[in-house]
Amino acid sequence: MRYGEKKGQVTLYIIIALAIILVLIIFLVYPRVNLPGSGSADATPEEYLRSCIGQEIPLIMEDITSQGGSMQPQGFIVYNNTKISYLCYTAEYYKTCVVQQPNLIGQVEREISRELQPIATSCVKSFAEEYESRGYKISYGNTNVNASLALNSIKITLNLPMTVTKDFSRTYKSIDLEYKSGIYEILSLATSIIDFESTYGDSETTLYMRYYPNIKIEKVKLSDGSKIYSISDVVSKDRFVFASRSLAWPAGYGLE
Numbered sequence: 607m608r609y610g611e612k613k614g615q616v617t618l619y620i621i622i623a624l625a626i627i628l629v630l631i632i633f634l635v636y637p638r639v640n641l642p643g644s645g646s647a648d649a650t651p652e653e654y655l656r657s658c659i660g661q662e663i664p665l666i667m668e669d670i671t672s673q674g675g676s677m678q679p680q681g682f683i684v685y686n687n688t689k690i691s692y693l694c695y696t697a698e699y700y701k702t703c704v705v706q707q708p709n710l711i712g713q714v715e716r717e718i719s720r721e722l723q724p725i726a727t728s729c730v731k732s733f734a735e736e737y738e739s740r741g742y743k744i745s746y747g748n749t750n751v752n753a754s755l756a757l758n759s760i761k762i763t764l765n766l767p768m769t770v771t772k773d774f775s776r777t778y779k780s781i782d783l784e785y786k787s788g789i790y791e792i793l794s795l796a797t798s799i800i801d802f803e804s805t806y807g808d809s810e811t812t813l814y815m816r817y818y819p820n821i822k823i824e825k826v827k828l829s830d831g832s833k834i835y836s837i838s839d840v841v842s843k844d845r846f847v848f849a850s851r852s853l854a855w856p857a858g859y860g861l862e
Contacts, residue, residue: 662722667760690849692849734768744768822840823836832849
């Protein structure tokens with residue numbers, strides 16, 4: 607064999623060896639585990655928690671948004687067997703309502719965080735058990751959940767001190783998760799409607815739908831002067847329902 611050919615073979619072997627080492631490093635630095643019930647054969651820690659927590663988010667959001675932004679409404683009206691929070695209210699006639707929740711988006715964020723707290727804790731525990739069953743050593747502290755709403759998404763930050771050890775060590779301080787949602791835009795529109803209710807006693811919903819073609823707004827007026835608003839996104843299917851009582855008139859007023 608010629609010298610040039612031998613040199614070429616040695617170079618090839620070095621390239622192959624470096625490629626194998628690189629693959630091993632990737633698998634060691636980014637550990638992966640089998641995720642029960644997922645379509646993928648394996649998943650990163652972030653993927654595991656995103657899947658575990660994500661299964662519960664639609665149910666939580668439905669409960670919160672169908673009741674005016676609260677899991678346990680305080681000032682509410684019962685409509686179609688559901689407690690719906692008054693976001694603007696006055697018990698008097700002829701007067702405009704007083705805003706009951708000045709920071710609606712912040713309120714919903716707090717409700718999401720509170721409801722996800724035990725779920726996230728349970729998911730982290732399951733995650734640790736899954737890793738440990740594969741020979742990893744897991745140490746972690748308390749999980750704190752912080753939810754924030756943004757345009758087209760719900761962002762979840764898990765403040766999670768955790769270390770994964772097995773022939774290597776990787777430490778997490780927090781894990782960021784994100785889910786698609788159109789609720790931010792809907793809550794922004796609800797806030798605008800509430801402002802009109804408190805200022806003028808009513809709102810013109812057709813104007814909103816003219817500027818936001820994917821938005822549908824329904825308003826039902828009840829006999830006691832209350833109004834039930836339902837704002838939905840026909841594309842994302844997100845929906846928010848709330849109540850208002852503003853500039854109400856006594857029953858029979860104006861009738862001869």
